[in-house]
Amino acid sequence: MSAPIALHPVPIDKLRVACSTCGLKELCLPVGLSDEELGKLDHLVTLRRSFRKGANVYRAGEPFDALYAVRFGFFKTTVTAADGRDQVTGFSMAGELLGMDGIGTDKHTCDAVALEDSEVCVIPYGRLEELSRELQSLQHHFHKVMSREIVRDHGVMMLLGSMRAEERLGAFLVNLSQRFTARGYSPSEFYLRMTREEIGSYLGLKLETVSRVFSKFQSEGLISVQQKHVRIIDIPRLRELIGQRPC
Amino acid sequence: MSAPIALHPVPIDKLRVACSTCGLKELCLPVGLSDEELGKLDHLVTLRRSFRKGANVYRAGEPFDALYAVRFGFFKTTVTAADGRDQVTGFSMAGELLGMDGIGTDKHTCDAVALEDSEVCVIPYGRLEELSRELQSLQHHFHKVMSREIVRDHGVMMLLGSMRAEERLGAFLVNLSQRFTARGYSPSEFYLRMTREEIGSYLGLKLETVSRVFSKFQSEGLISVQQKHVRIIDIPRLRELIGQRPC
DNA sequence: CGCGCTGTTGAAACTTGTCAAAGTTTGTGG
DNA sequence: CCACAAACTTTGACAAGTTTCAACAGCGCG
Numbered sequence A, B: 001m002s003a004p005i006a007l008h009p010v011p012i013d014k015l016r017v018a019c020s021t022c023g024l025k026e027l028c029l030p031v032g033l034s035d036e037e038l039g040k041l042d043h044l045v046t047l048r049r050s051f052r053k054g055a056n057v058y059r060a061g062e063p064f065d066a067l068y069a070v071r072f073g074f075f076k077t078t079v080t081a082a083d084g085r086d087q088v089t090g091f092s093m094a095g096e097l098l099g100m101d102g103i104g105t106d107k108h109t110c111d112a113v114a115l116e117d118s119e120v121c122v123i124p125y126g127r128l129e130e131l132s133r134e135l136q137s138l139q140h141h142f143h144k145v146m147s148r149e150i151v152r153d154h155g156v157m158m159l160l161g162s163m164r165a166e167e168r169l170g171a172f173l174v175n176l177s178q179r180f181t182a183r184g185y186s187p188s189e190f191y192l193r194m195t196r197e198e199i200g201s202y203l204g205l206k207l208e209t210v211s212r213v214f215s216k217f218q219s220e221g222l223i224s225v226q227q228k229h230v231r232i233i234d235i236p237r238l239r240e241l242i243g244q245r246p247c
Numbered sequence C: 001c002g003c004g005c006t007g008t009t010g011a012a013a014c015t016t017g018t019c020a021a022a023g024t025t026t027g028t029g030g
Numbered sequence D: 001c002c003a004c005a006a007a008c009t010t011t012g013a014c015a016a017g018t019t020t021c022a023a024c025a026g027c028g029c030g
Helices: A035-044 A125-134 A136-162 A165-182 A196-203 A207-219 A235-241 B035-044 B125-134 B136-162 B165-182 B196-203 B207-219 B235-241
Strands: A047-051 A056-058 A066-072 A074-080 A086-093 A111-114 A118-124 A189-191 A223-226 A229-232 B047-051 B056-058 B066-072 B074-080 B086-093 B111-114 B118-124 B189-191 B223-226 B229-232
Touching: A035 A125, A035 A136, A047 A056, A066 A125, A074 A196, A074 B136, A086 A136, A086 A196, A086 B136, A118 A125, A125 A136, A125 B125, A125 B136, A136 A165, A136 A196, A136 B074, A136 B086, A136 B125, A136 B136, A136 B196, A165 A189, A165 A196, A165 A207, A165 A229, A165 A235, A196 A207, A196 B136, A207 A223, B035 B125, B035 B136, B047 B056, B066 B125, B074 B196, B086 B136, B086 B196, B118 B125, B125 B136, B136 B165, B136 B196, B165 B189, B165 B196, B165 B207, B165 B229, B165 B235, B196 B207, B207 B223
Parallel strands: none
Antiparallel strands: A047 A118, A056 A111, A066 A118, A074 A086, A074 A111, A189 A229, A223 A229, B047 B118, B056 B111, B066 B118, B074 B086, B074 B111, B189 B229, B223 B229
16 A cells, blocks of 8 residues: 655745635634735745645654644544554644644644645744734634634543433534534535544544444434435434534 | 632732742743743732632633633533533643633633632733733743643543543543652652542543442552542553553 | 455444442531 | 531442444445
8 A cells, every 4th residue: 555645835826825815714814814914924824735635744743843724625633642542633624723732842743634635724833923923813813723622622522521422423413514514515415534433533433333323313314324425414403412402 | 508619819919929939930831931031920920819629710601811820729620511411621730721711712611610729820811912922932832831731632532532441540540640740749649639420520431430440450459549549559550551651 | 347445234242331229438517 | 526418439230332243235446
């Protein structure tokens, strides 16, 4: 099996793109910046990188020097225990930030892997700190992004610590649905970019259990699922299942 | 049952204490600051608050406007699901920062509760952002603290997602041991400030399971445990159990 | 067009949870 | 300071949920 490799870096000017003209600016790091401030961000984010399915953005142990904003595509992040066990800690899609794990120790502590052909903007971290000393709104928004990552992680802990298999998968599907919706995609129909095993790792379940719960949901008319294609038929009932208000 | 309440705030000057003279400055937010910078931090942190066992530092939903640095004592943080289920997301001790969950939405998203009589320094968040625009080292260290919180959470996900009950409790004990050691206490002997139920919630186990595993560890000569008093007898074997190098 | 990866399903085994009872500690009020 | 109640802990027996092992089907890439 040949390891997929990253494509060559592409200077942003070749692509004529910048934060100020990026379609994701409402979702990504630029949230809340004025036009002038956005212009300064353009000087910071000058590099894009593409990754083929299976390629690593970074690996645990590598030196940390940049964050990565997902432009398009889909990533997973995984941590590896001393004994080699892997755990998927999250899935990232357009507008989300990868790499914040590395700030604390100047080394990445997890792997980030593209689950489909994808592209990120490279945000040199030293310069981000520099600029956020200058721009209060950037500083504040960056802190919000980190804080939300912490809150998201707490949600995963809740999921792993006190939910049963059906609730976990239900919560996972509802979460995906919301994130796709926020990006203008259908709330009820999408392709999973990850395998059953990756879902299982994220949810603390074995792949067979994930598969069984998918089948159960389907037999109950909650969803329709064929391999990686999922259609959510009854979102209210799915929300109910995970203890949320139906709407 | 009468609800325990917080004590009155105590102006810091009354106590003649400041970051620059605090014994925790090697552990807490001031890490890496020069004396001059430390002096500026003293103006930011001017308030202490004490909490009786059982009192809340903050509750989910309350407006966020400050971080809290633990001076002494012990806290738990918990998130509550829509259906009322609680999940302990962490335990905090001297030098650790509480409240970063609130930055993202300007509201706290979890509860922080004192597990024994405790004291914190209040760090007004707006002024922390202000000062960290001025002091690069403070900015960088604050980012490191948030990043480490994210990394810590990934560790908990690993624990909850792919370890069995014995491994979880073993990892928990080793982690406590390390944190006590870093604070100058015995690595092998300590009092648990939390109940079996709180440990169980944190580890994704029921309290009975926690109790059983404690008993099993004791019968195997790994630890000696009586109620809240724990003595770790065989740290190498405990590390081995959780898949770490013995030393 | 076939091989390998991914997904599905069944049966049995195992881990953890549930329920119950009793012991222990802690805190409170008399 | 004692007595009692409440909270916490331990342990057993049994149940439930999830994993393990295994077999097979389907899809997709080379």
